Amino acid sequence: MRDIYDAVVIGAGAAGLFCAGSLAQAGMRVAVLEHGPEPGRKILISGGGRCNFTNLEVSDKNFLSTNPHFCKSALAGFTPHDFLALVEGAGIAWHEKTLGQLFCDGSAR
Numbered sequence: 317m318r319d320i321y322d323a324v325v326i327g328a329g330a331a332g333l334f335c336a337g338s339l340a341q342a343g344m345r346v347a348v349l350e351h352g353p354e355p356g357r358k359i360l361i362s363g364g365g366r367c368n369f370t371n372l373e374v375s376d377k378n379f380l381s382t383n384p385h386f387c388k389s390a391l392a393g394f395t396p397h398d399f400l401a402l403v404e405g406a407g408i409a410w411h412e413k414t415l416g417q418l419f420c421d422g423s424a425r
Contacts, residue, residue, distance in 0.1 A: 319347070324347045325339070325349070369399070374396055374416075
């Protein structure tokens, strides 16, 4: 018998895992493919092991693109405050460092 999935996410980094989690919460059967030794490995070292998870000061001006409207619409569609609401909803303690950088209070593990 073959497994049937509604979606396949390629890459188990922060964005891939977030995407897979969102799809699964929406009721989809999701497969995540990762070529590295373990999913989310780079998350563990982000922010010196404290998981630098977003920046409140992010702006479309921080990105270069051949389509300048892409960054603007992408950032408007899901803001750092939207992500922060998910973090708080999960009960994850966090703090702000400099220039809007947000980190988990505990270790990324």
